Amino acid sequence: MTVDRPYLVQPAPGVYAYVQPDGGWCLNNAGFVTDGGRTLLVDTAATERRALALRDAVTASGSPPPRTVVNTHHHGDHTYGNAVFTPEALVLGHENARAEQLAAGHQLEAIWPATDFGDIRITPPDLTYTDRMTLYAGDTEVRVLHPGVAHTTGDSVVWLPEQRVVFTGDLVFAGGTPFLAMGSLAGSLRALELLRDLDAETVVPGHGPLTDPSAYDATERYLRWVAELAREGRAEGLSPLEAARRAEPGEFGKWRESERLVANLHRAYAELEGLPDGTPLDVVAVLRDMTVMNGGTPILCHA
Numbered sequence: 001m002t003v004d005r006p007y008l009v010q011p012a013p014g015v016y017a018y019v020q021p022d023g024g025w026c027l028n029n030a031g032f033v034t035d036g037g038r039t040l041l042v043d044t045a046a047t048e049r050r051a052l053a054l055r056d057a058v059t060a061s062g063s064p065p066p067r068t069v070v071n072t073h074h075h076g077d078h079t080y081g082n083a084v085f086t087p088e089a090l091v092l093g094h095e096n097a098r099a100e101q102l103a104a105g106h107q108l109e110a111i112w113p114a115t116d117f118g119d120i121r122i123t124p125p126d127l128t129y130t131d132r133m134t135l136y137a138g139d140t141e142v143r144v145l146h147p148g149v150a151h152t153t154g155d156s157v158v159w160l161p162e163q164r165v166v167f168t169g170d171l172v173f174a175g176g177t178p179f180l181a182m183g184s185l186a187g188s189l190r191a192l193e194l195l196r197d198l199d200a201e202t203v204v205p206g207h208g209p210l211t212d213p214s215a216y217d218a219t220e221r222y223l224r225w226v227a228e229l230a231r232e233g234r235a236e237g238l239s240p241l242e243a244a245r246r247a248e249p250g251e252f253g254k255w256r257e258s259e260r261l262v263a264n265l266h267r268a269y270a271e272l273e274g275l276p277d278g279t280p281l282d283v284v285a286v287l288r289d290m291t292v293m294n295g296g297t298p299i300l301c302h303a
Contacts, residue, residue: 006021007021011204012164012165014033014034015032015160015165016058016063017029017031018032019209022256022302023207024302025077025301026047026077026301026302027077028043028045028077028207029043029206029208030044033140033160035137037064037138039063039066040067040142041070041089042204043069043070043071043079043167045078045080047115047116047120047303048080048084048117048119049118051081051083051084051085054081054084067088068091069085069092070093070135070142071093071125072156072167072168072170073093073097073151073156074101074154075152076107076108076120077108078206079124082123083120086123091126092128092129092135093124093128094130094146094156097125097152099154101125102124106122108301111301112301117303129144132144140162144159145194147171148184148187148277149183149277151169151171151191152170152182152278153182155191157195161198164202165201165202166195166198166202168195168205169206171195172203172215173207174203174208174211175208175255176208176255177255177256177258177260178264179257181263182278184271185271187277189223192219192220195216200213203215207256225252226264226265226268230243230268230272231272234269240289241293244289259294259299262292263290266281266285266286287299
């Protein structure tokens with residue numbers, strides 16, 4: 001699969017978003033904040049090669065190498081490149097993100113054994129927090145907020161109040177389908193309210209092009225549609241796969257990774273059964289059902 005080259009967008013002075021088209025599986029966004037003397041990086045990348053390209057993009061902008069890396073959650077497409085920036089940089093993340101990253105290990109290689117991830121050394125956060133933390137990149141205030149269980153149990157939102165820019169991690173997929181298999185549908189709805197309360201002007205999603213807070217409304221419509229599908233399907237005795245295969249996606253049919261619907265229904269069914277947010281699902285069953293939803297073709301890592 002051919003994709004466009006990564007590119008930088010500067011939504012505010014000293015603030016850069018690093019966008020990796022097309023934002024599909026393993027093609028995440030990152031970003032950095034700098035005052036010319038200190039640099040803070042938000043997320044890394046899925047492969048050694050892509051993390052090195054991100055490092056080159058930081059230095060090509062005239063910024064010094066990052067002293068701090070903030071991981072928005074534990075998934076490998078956002079953390080596998082951490083080792084490229086350490087030990088010079090300290091890695092920060094939610095306490096659950098550290099635990100989840102250590103537990104996941106080399107999970108992406110297990111899912112996509114044909115992908116060349118390079119020399120990946122699992123590098124979890126050195127510093128963790130529980131609720132919120134405030135950092136400074138020079139004079140720039142950077143607030144790191146935990147929204148509760150949402151995309152995962154260890155998500156972080158990176159908010160720049162003066163610049164009104166927010167890095168949402170995978171709470172938002174611009175033009176892509178949300179993925180709740182390791183988090184919570186109800187929690188994702190609550191996380192959207194936190195994001196709205198920030199009143200950002202520019203939204204840097206975890207995947208896809210930069211957007212604005214209208215992306216929250218589209219994400220909420222999708223989540224509420226999934227919740228209704230789950231209520232109806234479970235009441236009729238349908239499996240998540242059966243409910244997903246008969247669904248009419250409407251406006252969501254054009255979003256990338258539509259096969260995630262069945263994974264999201266697995267999560268919604270678990271919540272209807274009363275299981276706590278973030279309770280681990282049967283990963284093999286979820287991946288199998290997504291493969292069926294993908295026409296029998298295994299999902300591909302685009303990195």
